[in-house]
Amino acid sequence: MVCWQAPSNIALVKYWGKHGEQLPSNPSISMTLKNSKTITGLEWKKSDTPSSDIRFRYFFEGQENQNFSNKVALFLNRLSQEIEGLNQFEFTIHSKNTFPHSAGIASSASSMAALVCCIDDFASINKLRYKNSSLAQMQTEQRRGFLARLGSGSACRSVYGGYVSWGSESLEIPFQHLDIHEEFMNWRDSILIIDSNKKSVSSRMGHALMNQHPYAKTRFEQAKHHHQEIIESLKLGDTKRVCAITKKESWELHALMMLASPPFCLIRPNSLYALEKIENAGESWSFPWTYTLDAGPNIHLLYPSYAHDQVQDFIQRQLADFLEEGKWIEDEVGEGPSTHDWIF
Numbered sequence: 001m002v003c004w005q006a007p008s009n010i011a012l013v014k015y016w017g018k019h020g021e022q023l024p025s026n027p028s029i030s031m032t033l034k035n036s037k038t039i040t041g042l043e044w045k046k047s048d049t050p051s052s053d054i055r056f057r058y059f060f061e062g063q064e065n066q067n068f069s070n071k072v073a074l075f076l077n078r079l080s081q082e083i084e085g086l087n088q089f090e091f092t093i094h095s096k097n098t099f100p101h102s103a104g105i106a107s108s109a110s111s112m113a114a115l116v117c118c119i120d121d122f123a124s125i126n127k128l129r130y131k132n133s134s135l136a137q138m139q140t141e142q143r144r145g146f147l148a149r150l151g152s153g154s155a156c157r158s159v160y161g162g163y164v165s166w167g168s169e170s171l172e173i174p175f176q177h178l179d180i181h182e183e184f185m186n187w188r189d190s191i192l193i194i195d196s197n198k199k200s201v202s203s204r205m206g207h208a209l210m211n212q213h214p215y216a217k218t219r220f221e222q223a224k225h226h227h228q229e230i231i232e233s234l235k236l237g238d239t240k241r242v243c244a245i246t247k248k249e250s251w252e253l254h255a256l257m258m259l260a261s262p263p264f265c266l267i268r269p270n271s272l273y274a275l276e277k278i279e280n281a282g283e284s285w286s287f288p289w290t291y292t293l294d295a296g297p298n299i300h301l302l303y304p305s306y307a308h309d310q311v312q313d314f315i316q317r318q319l320a321d322f323l324e325e326g327k328w329i330e331d332e333v334g335e336g337p338s339t340h341d342w343i344f
């Protein structure tokens with residue numbers, strides 16, 4: 001058996017729109033988180049007969065979970081096209097998130113990344129061969145990124161820590177600590193839970209709506225530009241530019257949703273009330289800050305760690321009324337996946 005933990009990530013420049021097999025229509029860049037993780041354990045048993053479909057049982061937080069099982073089935077069957085002999089095993093997969101269930105944090109990136117780390121480890125222990133020689137020759141993280149992408153696009157960025165770019169070249173690229181200005185190495189993310197209900201429109205549907213989107217071409221150009229600009233700014237320590245691009249990106253993402261056919265809106269009234277409070281308070285803050293929203297109503301408030309106490313106080317006093325059950329989650333830049341003790 002093997003057990004891995006992998007983190008979630010929050011995109012500063014968003015991936016929205018895809019082509020081919022989960023290839024992004026524009027480059028993106030994300031910050032890997034530290035506390036919001038999925039822990040996945042994999043057990044296996046060799047079977048006498050190979051099977052056309054991969055055999056597995058999937059348990060989420062101790063319960064068999066049909067909804068996620070269907071995604072895992074698709075993913076494992078896709079992986080068996082890459083890994084010789086995967087279909088000669090029976091698997092039991094246990095999974096658990098460190099963030100509360102239904103906190104409105106997308107868990108597909110962390111869960112797919114954790115599962116890939118387990119499968120890749122399992123393949124190496126059992127000396128299974130990657131059919132594609134270029135996959136076999138890749139460095140471990142690169143291969144894991146490639147495989148994770150097949151499960152969920154943004155999952156490929158979760159195989160690395162720190163800040164990760166994906167899509168300017170086809171593979172994801174980590175920025176090593178040396179490349180990013182130290183200013184950004186200890187940033188925090190307070191995840192403000194506005195609404196934890198399941199989204200009315202899935203990311204898969206949102207990506208698909210970019211295919212016929214009237215602003216697709218402009219968006220992909222703009223994102224490319226933002227991607228280049230934010231990388232320069234992250235290297236230079238230009239907090240003003242990083243913060244401005246990050247904010248703009250979340251509005252562009254949500255504007256694209258509202259201008260899609262059919263249009264949809266994932267921002268909730270309380271997202272707007274909270275953002276207004278943040279904008280007002282932010283005018284007097286002496287530290288750099290920004291926010292971003294993923295494809296959902298929750299707000300990621302980003303700022304350097306030295307401002308932590310001041311921001312906590314502000315959230316408690318001014319935002320709690322807009323948050324579901326007054327909840328928010330504290331996170332920060334993290335290091336990427338690692339092995340974990342068996343806890344299942």
Ligand code: PMV
Binds near residue numbers: 010
């Ligand atoms: O990885 P997916 O297919 O769930 O898409 C993620 C899309 C966004 O979270 C909105 C943006 C991003 O780059 O993470």
